[in-house]
Amino acid sequence: PVIFERAIEYFCRIDVLHCIGFSILVLELITWAVRSAPQARMAAASVAAMLLAIAPFTARIAIGPENRAWLGWLSHEGQSFFPIAPWAAYVLLGAALGGVVAPADGGARKAPLRLLIAAASAYGLAMLLRALVPSLGAGIHPASDPAFFLEKLAALLALTAPLAWLVRNVRTLPRQLVVLTGETLVVYVFHLLALFAPYVGPARLFRHALTLPQALLVAAAMLIVSFAVGLGAPIVRRYAAALVGRLRGRSARAALAQADAEAERDAQTA
Numbered sequence: 001p002v003i004f005e006r007a008i009e010y011f012c013r014i015d016v017l018h019c020i021g022f023s024i025l026v027l028e029l030i031t032w033a034v035r036s037a038p039q040a041r042m043a044a045a046s047v048a049a050m051l052l053a054i055a056p057f058t059a060r061i062a063i064g065p066e067n068r069a070w071l072g073w074l075s076h077e078g079q080s081f082f083p084i085a086p087w088a089a090y091v092l093l094g095a096a097l098g099g100v101v102a103p104a105d106g107g108a109r110k111a112p113l114r115l116l117i118a119a120a121s122a123y124g125l126a127m128l129l130r131a132l133v134p135s136l137g138a139g140i141h142p143a144s145d146p147a148f149f150l151e152k153l154a155a156l157l158a159l160t161a162p163l164a165w166l167v168r169n170v171r172t173l174p175r176q177l178v179v180l181t182g183e184t185l186v187v188y189v190f191h192l193l194a195l196f197a198p199y200v201g202p203a204r205l206f207r208h209a210l211t212l213p214q215a216l217l218v219a220a221a222m223l224i225v226s227f228a229v230g231l232g233a234p235i236v237r238r239y240a241a242a243l244v245g246r247l248r249g250r251s252a253r254a255a256l257a258q259a260d261a262e263a264e265r266d267a268q269t270a
Helices: 002-012 016-033 037-058 068-074 084-101 107-132 146-166 175-181 184-195 212-269
Strands: none
Touching: 002 068, 016 037, 016 084, 037 068, 037 084, 037 146, 068 084, 084 107, 084 146, 107 146, 175 184, 175 212, 184 212
């Protein structure tokens, strides 16, 4: 019972995996329900707008035993770090904007300008919300403020524009990046295990606040090691598959030899 209660508690304490899983599920349902890419983008943007709109209201609800099971999904109450309102809106808006700013029909060269236009639009909308709704009241988590959400979205879009300009002429990714795109789950799981490893993980090793240079060094080390594991994962799988294949081959040969020996003994007995 204690383990079950703890599992329920963690299930209702929404972290990044909960949020990503929900976002992907919503996108899968959208692509199943609609018939075209524009409709899918519109549906994703609509769900994102709904989550963004309800975030300030759910942030005001006091959490208790009667609502803990669902409020943690919609509010930062209950020690939720990434409730779907509003954090899933980032993923959904990313899916909605991706086909607009960098369409698959060769419009990637215009992506930097389109990203800057989208960033300016998001920031302008944030300023409009600030003017119309000056304050949401004390105790509201900043991430639940739609204006703050749009400001952060504007910053992300603006920072992505230079990257889009740098890769505007890239037609194929380097092999290493192609490998990493297929090993994101391996990288994510490993970085969690490394982060919280007993005695040696940064979460256990550093029990005090780090300075900015120290934090950057730790983050860089985690990225390098995690990416190395991601690049090495396919190699390990290939060797493991080859080893299993050889072991199975030996087992098959041993079984055939045993069957031949038994058949020979039976023939001699007869």
